[in-house]
Amino acid sequence: DGVNVLFIIVDDLRPVLGCYGDKLVKSPNIDQLASQSMVFSNAYAQQAVCAPSRVSFLTGRRPDTTRLYDFYSYWRVHAGNYSTMPQYFKENGYVTLSVGKVFHPGVSSNYSDDYPYSWSIPPFHPSAEKYENDKTCRGKDGKLHANLVCPVNVTEMPGGTLPDIQSTEEAIHLLNVMKTTRQKFFLAVGYHKPHIPLRYPQEFLKLYPLENITLAPDPWVPRKLPSVAYNPWMDIRQRDDVQALNVSFPYGALPDDFQRRIRQSYYAAVSYLDVQIGLLLSALDDAGLSNNTIVVFTADHGWSLGEHGEWAKYSNFDVATRVPLMFYVPGMTASPVNQGARVFPYLDPFSHIGGSVPQGQSKKVVELVSLFPTLAELAGLQIPPACPEMSFGVVLCTEGRSIVHYFNISEGKVEQGKEGCDDSDRCFNEEPVALSQYPRPADTPQWNSDKPRLKDIRIMGYSMRTINYRYTLWVQFDPSNFSANFEDVHAGELYMMESDPNQDYNIYNNTSHGW
Numbered sequence: 001d002g003v004n005v006l007f008i009i010v011d012d013l014r015p016v017l018g019c020y021g022d023k024l025v026k027s028p029n030i031d032q033l034a035s036q037s038m039v040f041s042n043a044y045a046q047q048a049v050c051a052p053s054r055v056s057f058l059t060g061r062r063p064d065t066t067r068l069y070d071f072y073s074y075w076r077v078h079a080g081n082y083s084t085m086p087q088y089f090k091e092n093g094y095v096t097l098s099v100g101k102v103f104h105p106g107v108s109s110n111y112s113d114d115y116p117y118s119w120s121i122p123p124f125h126p127s128a129e130k131y132e133n134d135k136t137c138r139g140k141d142g143k144l145h146a147n148l149v150c151p152v153n154v155t156e157m158p159g160g161t162l163p164d165i166q167s168t169e170e171a172i173h174l175l176n177v178m179k180t181t182r183q184k185f186f187l188a189v190g191y192h193k194p195h196i197p198l199r200y201p202q203e204f205l206k207l208y209p210l211e212n213i214t215l216a217p218d219p220w221v222p223r224k225l226p227s228v229a230y231n232p233w234m235d236i237r238q239r240d241d242v243q244a245l246n247v248s249f250p251y252g253a254l255p256d257d258f259q260r261r262i263r264q265s266y267y268a269a270v271s272y273l274d275v276q277i278g279l280l281l282s283a284l285d286d287a288g289l290s291n292n293t294i295v296v297f298t299a300d301h302g303w304s305l306g307e308h309g310e311w312a313k314y315s316n317f318d319v320a321t322r323v324p325l326m327f328y329v330p331g332m333t334a335s336p337v338n339q340g341a342r343v344f345p346y347l348d349p350f351s352h353i354g355g356s357v358p359q360g361q362s363k364k365v366v367e368l369v370s371l372f373p374t375l376a377e378l379a380g381l382q383i384p385p386a387c388p389e390m391s392f393g394v395v396l397c398t399e400g401r402s403i404v405h406y407f408n409i410s411e412g413k414v415e416q417g418k419e420g421c422d423d424s425d426r427c428f429n430e431e432p433v434a435l436s437q438y439p440r441p442a443d444t445p446q447w448n449s450d451k452p453r454l455k456d457i458r459i460m461g462y463s464m465r466t467i468n469y470r471y472t473l474w475v476q477f478d479p480s481n482f483s484a485n486f487e488d489v490h491a492g493e494l495y496m497m498e499s500d501p502n503q504d505y506n507i508y509n510n511t512s513h514g515w
Contacts, residue, residue, distance in 0.1 A: 002184040003330075003379055004293040005089065006284060008277065009188065011050065011101055011195035012313065014302030015041075015324040016270055019358050026207050026271050028347035028356075029278030033297060034326050035356035036334040036343060038407045042365045043325035044434035044465055045301040048313040049451065050195075051104035053300040053368065058084045058103065058118075060372030060384065060398035062435065065391060067482055069439045070453050074110045076117075080392040083384075085372040086118040088396070089186040092381050097174050098123035100167035101190035126166035131158045132192070136199065139241070148239035149265045151202035162199070163192050168276045172283040179287040191276060194269035194303065196312075197239065204268035207349060213260045213267075216306035217502055221251055224506040226491030228459055228474045231304075231314035232445040250445035251309065259306050266305055271349045281344035290343040291336050294378055295328040298368065307502065314438065314450040316463035316472050316493075317503055321436045323368065326358070329378055332407065333359050362406045365467055367434045370400030377402045434465045439477065443490055454479050459490050470495045470503060 017027045019034035020041065046056045047063045051071045056063055059082040063069055067079040075082060086096040096119050103109035103118070105125070113123040136157060137150035154162060171189045178185045193200060221230065232250035236242050247254055254262075277297070284290050304310040304319045313320045330336055337343055373383045387397035440459045441452040448456060460477040462484070463470060476488035492508035499505075 002093070004178070004184055004289060005094075005186045005375060005379060006280075006293050006295045007186065007188040007375075008191070008280070008295065008297045009054075009102060010191045010273060010297075010299040010324075011193070012301065012303040013194055013270065013273070013299035013324060014305075014319060015322060016267065017324055019326075019356070020324060024208070024212065025267055026349040026352075027274040028349055028352040029274045029281065029344070030297065030324075031356045032344060032347060033277070033281060033295065033328060034358040036359050037295070037297075037326040037328040038333045038360045038362065039358035040325040040362050040364065040366050040403070040406075042363055042434070042465075042467065043298070043323050043368065044318075044321045044365070044436055045299075045323055045368050046436055047438060048301040048315060048320035048436065049438075050300055051106075051108040054102070054104050055108060057300075057368040057371045057400075058086070058114075060085065060369055060400050061387065061391070062369055062399050063437060064482065064484075065387070065399060068108060069437075069457060070451060071104065071106060071108050072453060074107055076110070081395055083396045084114060084118045085375060086186055086188060087114075088372070088376065088381070088384065089379070090118070090120060093184065094186045095120045095178065095183045096186045097121065097188065099171045099174065099187070099189045100124070100126060100163070101192055102188040124167070124170045126161075126163035126170070128157065128159050128161050128166055129163045129192070132163065132199065133197065134158075135240075137197070137241075145240040146197070147241040148197055148236055149241055149261050150197045150199040151205050151265065151268065152199055154201045162201070164273065164276050167191060168279050171280055175283055175287045175289065179289060189280065191273055193273050194266050196235065198262070198265035198269050200265070200269045200272040203350075204272045205264065207271050208264045208267050210260055210264055213264045215256060215259055215263075218504045219253070219259065219306045219309060221309035222504045222506060224509070225308065226474065226493065226506075227444045228440050228442075228491050229315065229461065229472070229493060230308075230445050231310055231312065231320075231450050232447075233304075233311040233314075234447060234450050236311050249447075250449075253309055254306075254311075262311070263305050266303070274349055278344075278346045282342075282346040285342045285344050288339070291330050293330070294375070296326070296371070296375065297328075298325045298371070299323040300368075308504070312450065316436050316438050316461050316470075318465070318470065321434075321463070321465070325366065325368075327374075327378065327407070329407075332378075360407065363467065364403070364406050365432045365434045365465060366403050366406070367400060369398070370403050373398045373400055373402040374404055377404045431466055436463045436465070437461060438463070440474070460484050463493075468497055470497070 135144040137147040463472040
């Protein structure tokens with residue numbers, strides 16, 4: 001009768017999690033999920049901004065195929081009538097449900113989160129979402145501001161709640177409805193935090209005394225960073241508390257103490273998120289569904305916390321493109337539990353001590369565009385076919401490839417030989433790469449460099465990440481016909497991961513470019 005899917009997508013979460021080796025963060029519930037899951041430590045988004053990334057992994061197509069690099073077009077009208085992952089599950093007999101931020105709201109999902117194509121019932125949005133950017137942060141002056149750093153007393157918030165708390169409650173309600181009706185389901189739950197503003201219940205600050213918070217290891221703008229690669233973090237500059245600091249555009253640094261506060265609040269928001277995930281997974285146990293539900297946990301992209309003198313996403317660096325990615329598959333990544341035994345008991349981050357080790361971990365480089373075929377295979381559905389070179393007219397195909405074959409490979413074994421090769425000659429012993437891209441309006445940082453509208457894009461940074469290096473070319477781009485000209489290279493970046501894990505020393509100009 002099929003297996004259910006619980007798909008958890010988090011906004012702007014880089015892998016600052018215990019299960020990814022972060023020593024400071026308290027994330028016991030996500031770590032517990034990891035201890036029962038296959039965890040990918042090298043997973044990357046295809047573009048480090050919300051709408052393009054989400055449309056890409058929900059359709060299984062790259063941004064050059066969805067033609068969405070900004071927020072202002074709907075792929076079914078603007079590019080092609082591509083089926084989505086939830087739509088595919090729905091067409092295969094699943095009840096598909098959306099809670100919170102799954103598709104990016106607005107025109108890029110037809111003002112309906114792609115309902116009715118993708119979802120069986122209209123998507124749920126928390127009512128408290130509309131206050132996200134209001135003045136709800138109490139400043140030192142006792143007045144309310146629209147700050148970046150925004151710990152709050154939840155009881156003082158409109159409706160006495162926050163969006164992610166409401167989303168968890170609704171998701172738990174839907175799990176219980178599904179249990180009662182016994183229908184197989186695909187439930188997507190999209191959490192808002194740690195997206196800015198960093199607005200979360202103030203008690204989570206207690207977990208992170210300011211004296212324990214360090215600056216980024218590389219809080220300066222790298223000397224050889226091409227100006228086109230820099231993102232000037234405009235969205236942060238527009239918050240009241242940052243505006244008051246009067247930092248010069250584009251390269252002025254935030255004061256050290258404020259950098260620490262941002263990092264502290266990001267961590268606090270992650271622990272607040274961890275509590276929501278803990279409550280949700282504990283409810284999955286309560287409903288008796290942990291034994292027949294696949295759980296996927298990931299994010300739409302990362303978020304820079306001062307590395308390279310940058311904040312927010314909007315770049316091709318690992319801090320912006322790398323995401324957590326884990327799959328709990330009952331009977332595959334974890335042994336089935338006896339009826340009534342708990343897989344995901346709730347863990348309180350304020351009292352829980354001790355980490356847990358991922359069940360399985362792969363260092364293979366993987367891409368979010370591969371989520372669609374991977375989940376189809378895990379659920380026992382037919383894997384959507386690989387897209388042809390030009391696929392604008394193809395309704396169902398994927399530009400990703402299923403990564404299920406990485407699940408049962410122990411890291412010690414060298415993968416070789418011809419097993420698992422198909423006729424397209426794509427062998428598993430080839431070195432996988434992750435492709436990301438980012439558009440820019442100009443060679444130097446502008447007010448719209450972070451989020452240029454399609455008509456203003458002049459340069460596209462195409463970036464390739466392998467286990468050994470990140471290689472990026474910034475090339476001329478024509479938005480009128482969506483064409484990139486690789487003969488016209490504006491700048492290049494090359495970082496060798498072994499000697500330069502933080503991507504601070506661009507050696508592109510020291511190398512011959514006959515790649």
